[in-house]
Amino acid sequence: MYSFEYERPKGISEAVGAVGEDDKFLAGGQSFLPTLKLRLAQVDKLVDLGSIAELKGITVSGNEVSIGAMTTHATVASSADVKSSIPALAHLAAHIGDAQVRNRGTIGGSIANNDPAADYPSALVALGATVHTNNRTIAAEDFFVDLFETALEEGELITKVTFPIAEKAGYAKFPNPASRFALVGVFVAKTASGVRVAVTGAGPSVFRQGDMEAALDSNFSPDAVKGIKTDASGLNSDIHASAEYRAHLISVMASRAVAAAS
């Protein structure tokens, strides 16, 4: 690890003011700290968001669940509000990494990193969530741009994510046996504006599977998507799984997500 300055502000505007060109916000640090330790990244200053109370917490109002950027996966997983309004989201959070990761890792940190195998992006895209930052709101589909790339500008800070409550939603994940990241994860949501199917792990960034959405719009059942194939070209291929296997798993996981939807 290279040396760096460290700051721990108490408020959002203070945090935004503290971060300069070669600085980074620090959320749960579950991806970024190992990167620093391996000297794969270097910063002048880390602005730790851990003391900013207004970035934490979950509220439900009307037909929307709002989750503060610094809310940990464990908090989301065990939240009675999330479990009753969007059980699939609590289920997803409960299966991120391991207990240590869930106790430190946050929703804001996860989506800002946009790891292609992270779980949360699929939930945001399928549920049609909105990402709130210190100066604007971004629709989930516009937020996730590409591999480890988001719509965030330099120094822009995620404050919360709001999720419309779906009629039904389900998440099924095929974990990478080693890392337990999603080799393929499929989030299916039946919303007022139709069914949305979002796939993580399989491509460079989260994407929607339109054929499956159309099929589920007319018949929301596991069998409706089982036979629908995804084109393997452009999907990830690595030592854990070929693109063809990932394409196949999308159908299997989509079917299981529909079966699990509640």
Next chain:
Amino acid sequence: MILSAFVAIAPEHKLRVIAPDVGGGFGSKIFVYAEETTTIWAAKRVGRPIKWTADRSEAFLTDAHGRDHATHAEMAFDADGHILGFRVSTKANMGAYLSTFASAVPTYLYATLLNGQYKMPCIYAEVMAGFTNTTPVDAYRGAGRPEATYVVERMMERAARDMNMDPTELRMKNFISPDAYPYETPVIMTYDSGDYPLTMNTAKKMIDYDGFQARKAESASRGKLRGIGSAAYIEACGIAPSAAVGSLGAGVGLWESAEVRFNPTGSVTVFTGSHSHGQGHETTFAQLIADKLGVPFDQVEVVHGDTTKVPFGMGTYGSRSLAVGGSAIVKAADKIVEKAKKIAAHLMEASADDIEHSHGVFSIAGTDKQMTIGEIAFAAYVPHNYPEDLEPGLAENAFYDPLNFTFPAGTHIAEVEIDPDTGIVDIVDWAAADDFGNIINPMIVEGQVHGGVAQGIGQALLEGVVYDDTSGQLLTGSYMDYCMPRADDLPSFKVEATNTPCPSNPLGVKGCGEAGAIAAPAALMNAITDALGKEIDMPATPEKVWQAAQSA
């Protein structure tokens, strides 16, 4: 010793190694690593202490890897299913540099075990060891014997399938009979004792082998593929008679040594050359003394892992600690008993020949006169009334060089259910019936079997070192990519032991540390093969299994 004699890095009497409470070894800590030698050399060069620590990433790159064979095998049978001959040709990867045991693993520890548990009239084995650009490959829990078991046992199941026989019946037909010991194989070894039909029948009963077809049908009704597979393994442990390894070219002797020291107030300190790194020697060795000399278990302290304190040791590997190191302790304890008899005879005014010993109590035969070992120890250190020709004190040391290898053997049976949609292999049941000879501490033995099977399952399903095809870069350089077995990958194990005592050491023990790792890969891959109806190579990753299931 290797550092002094062969690398000439420091005179032996100036070299002190302190290694308390090391967390696990599994082979990789046996070897002399360049970093260790370099650190000592550099410290001498600059005249200052030097500390060197390898982190996990470094360990992935530099710690010796294990098990890298490509093997072609042929087995011949007569029309009734009796083995006529076995021919094996193996290419073994040594890595880029030759590690300490490297070439011994695919030769002396592999080819010599290709006889398995069977009557094999002739065996031809050809092993070619080659250098590549990988990390050195050396001994890993089982070392050569898992590879031998894998070849023999995959062949047996394949043969049974080709001959439309039940694989366990084919094995039964070919087992060495329990009354045939000592049994000399065509590949050097003389098996000491065993009852292979018993371990196989025990394992079959434990897993309800006969009820398998009904369970398979039930799985099929849920769209799942169920399979069952066995491995009847044998290993050569308790390594080894020095003369035997010397004749094979080893540069060292493979004895062990121990000192048993009574303290004046009756407690005992055992100094052992067998290092304990998680195997529980402190418990098992203390039990040996408690049982033999009647000293309360908690009055026995076992000291290891510091070269200025302990006598010489040749290492904890090859399931040898109890069979070789434990036998040295027993030999030292025997000397204690002999001396104590003389002291007791003097104090009780009898002839030493008339003194009988049982669990620390020394009595005059045919009388009720007796003394305890504690009283005798005190008299030995406060020798006011003491035999003139006897040295004071009660401490003895002994070296033990075994007469033969020991031959633990057994049968493991795995039962799996495969999800053809994903290729996930769910291990639904596991039966391990092992013959380790006499057992000193059943709980420790069971723990060793659990750990060994877990590692074997890891090898069969999850673990595999991958290098980039073009750059040679190690791709599995962290636990993000190298998959270790975790608790939720494993079933509950059913473990039982049968016992044919080992005739070649005073404890009758055979060793248990590697058995699980030796049996498990073959048993599990046989079960997967049975479920799929076709063969795939380790590791049976979900994608590989899925692809096989598609065309099954």
